[in-house]
Amino acid sequence: MRSRGDALLLGGTTLADGAFDVSLDLEAEQALVVRLRRRDEAAFNLFVRAYQQKVFSLVHRMLGSRAEAEDLSQEVFITVFRSIDSFRGDARLGTWLYRVAVNHCKNRIKYLDRRVTRGHDGLDEESGRALTEGGPVMSRPDRPDESLHGAELGKVIERALGLLEEEHRTLVVLRDLEGLSYEEIMVITGLAEGTVKSRLHRARAALREAIERGLGCKLPE
Amino acid sequence: MQAPGVTLSADEVRDLFSAYHDRELSPERNEAVRAALAADPELDREYRAFCRMLDSLAAMAGDGPEPTVPAPTAAPAPDLLAGVQRRLHKRSGGRFYGDRWSRLAGLLPLEIIATLVLLALVIAYFGMTAVSPRPAPVPGPVPTAPR
Numbered sequence: 001m002r003s004r005g006d007a008l009l010l011g012g013t014t015l016a017d018g019a020f021d022v023s024l025d026l027e028a029e030q031a032l033v034v035r036l037r038r039r040d041e042a043a044f045n046l047f048v049r050a051y052q053q054k055v056f057s058l059v060h061r062m063l064g065s066r067a068e069a070e071d072l073s074q075e076v077f078i079t080v081f082r083s084i085d086s087f088r089g090d091a092r093l094g095t096w097l098y099r100v101a102v103n104h105c106k107n108r109i110k111y112l113d114r115r116v117t118r119g120h121d122g123l124d125e126e127s128g129r130a131l132t133e134g135g136p137v138m139s140r141p142d143r144p145d146e147s148l149h150g151a152e153l154g155k156v157i158e159r160a161l162g163l164l165e166e167e168h169r170t171l172v173v174l175r176d177l178e179g180l181s182y183e184e185i186m187v188i189t190g191l192a193e194g195t196v197k198s199r200l201h202r203a204r205a206a207l208r209e210a211i212e213r214g215l216g217c218k219l220p221e
Numbered sequence: 222m223q224a225p226g227v228t229l230s231a232d233e234v235r236d237l238f239s240a241y242h243d244r245e246l247s248p249e250r251n252e253a254v255r256a257a258l259a260a261d262p263e264l265d266r267e268y269r270a271f272c273r274m275l276d277s278l279a280a281m282a283g284d285g286p287e288p289t290v291p292a293p294t295a296a297p298a299p300d301l302l303a304g305v306q307r308r309l310h311k312r313s314g315g316r317f318y319g320d321r322w323s324r325l326a327g328l329l330p331l332e333i334i335a336t337l338v339l340l341a342l343v344i345a346y347f348g349m350t351a352v353s354p355r356p357a358p359v360p361g362p363v364p365t366a367p368r
Contacts, residue, residue, distance in 0.1 A: 041318060048302045056298030070299055077305045078312070153277055176278040182245075201239035208274055219270035 024050075029093050036084045048077050051094065055101050061173045062105040063112075064162045072108050076101045091187045098180070099188045102170055109166045160210035168203035175200055227253035231264050238271045 024032065035043035055076050060069035079100050087096050161169060174180045174188060185196050212219055227249050229237070234257045240246050241254045258265040310318040 039317065045302060045306075048305055052301045053298045056301065070301070070304075073298070074301050074304045074308060077301065078308055081305075081309060081317075154281055157274075157277055157281060172278070176275055177282045179279075179282060197240060197245060201236065204239050204271070204275070208271060211274060219274055 033084065033087060033093060044081055051097055054094070055097065058098065058101050058173065058178060059105055061177055062169060063108060068108065072104055076104050079104065095184050095187050102188055106166055156211055156214045160207055160214055163210050164203065164206055167199065168206050171196065171200045171203045172207055229253050229257050231261060234258070234264055235267065238268055242272060242275060
């Protein structure tokens with residue numbers, strides 16, 4: 001029902017009602033940026049609705065906590081509202097938004113680390129201690145591949161992801177969960193291409209180690 | 222089975238797993254890794270386990286080959302707009318999102334708002350016209366002029 005008004009607002013680009021996976025063409029994006037710079041509240045409402053799923057997904061994966069993610073996602077949009085004038089248009093609006101979100105996540109992770117209250121939703125004390133100390137999260141299975149199905153695998157990966165250093169986690173989330181290209185990751189992180197590749201390799205290796213520690217065995221094929 | 226001119230140790234191949242998976246290697250190194258994996262079953266097993274991990278991540282993201290793997294971190298976002306509007310209103314000292322209507326406009330489609338307004342007008346109209354007419358005043362005694 002919103003699509004007609006949104007299409008007018010975005011210079012003709014039609015959004016499916018309720019669809020958050022929005023991909024604006026360049027012209028529509030520029031029109032949106034112009035209105036955002038004028039602090040057009042209707043345009044900002046649309047912008048939040050269009051991008052909130054992407055931002056929340058990224059932040060949730062970075063922080064692991066739904067409550068923290070909800071709070072921080074709102075802060076990301078407030079930062080965009082305030083600092084849209086600093087968007088030069090070198091990258092796409094969505095990429096710039098990711099950059100803002102990643103920077104917020106880094107700061108929040110540091111803050112939470114200082115408070116030692118990094119409470120991942122799915123990470124209970126016992127399993128967290130087990131992963132940190134290298135012990136198995138689950139009882140060692142007779143056949144390791146049997147444990148790597150469904151919910152268990154998802155939980156093990158999520159826990160392992162939460163134990164990565166912030167820099168490694170950022171790269172794995174951006175590349176392997178958000179599916180961004182190396183070019184986009186370079187823009188978001190401000191790292192050179194070679195650095196992104198080498199750090200991503202180390203991040204994946206660290207993730208693999210964390211998963212194997214969690215499983216108490218080697219990853220099966 | 223190493224490619225001519227490029228020989229890689231097992232550790233070097235492990236270091237290239239990520240780039241090999243992402244097809245980021247030069248043709249020569251790509252061929253060297255492929256040959257090394259073909260020649261070493263244990264190394265090949267490690268590489269396949271590495272790929273399995275990345276496939277599982279992709280499945281968590283919702284675009285991988287294993288739809289049975291749940292995506293616990295890909296939860297649907299709550300509606301953030303109302304919270305963002307409240308914070309902006311407060312922090313801007315009331316400059317933005319100052320009135321209830323602008324906030325409501327972001328939450329409800331315009332068609333619904335228009336329908337509600339129309340409905341309110343219709344109810345008001347019928348409310349006014351449905352009032353029973355006042356009875357005609359009973360004529361009192363005709364005043365007589367004083368003599």
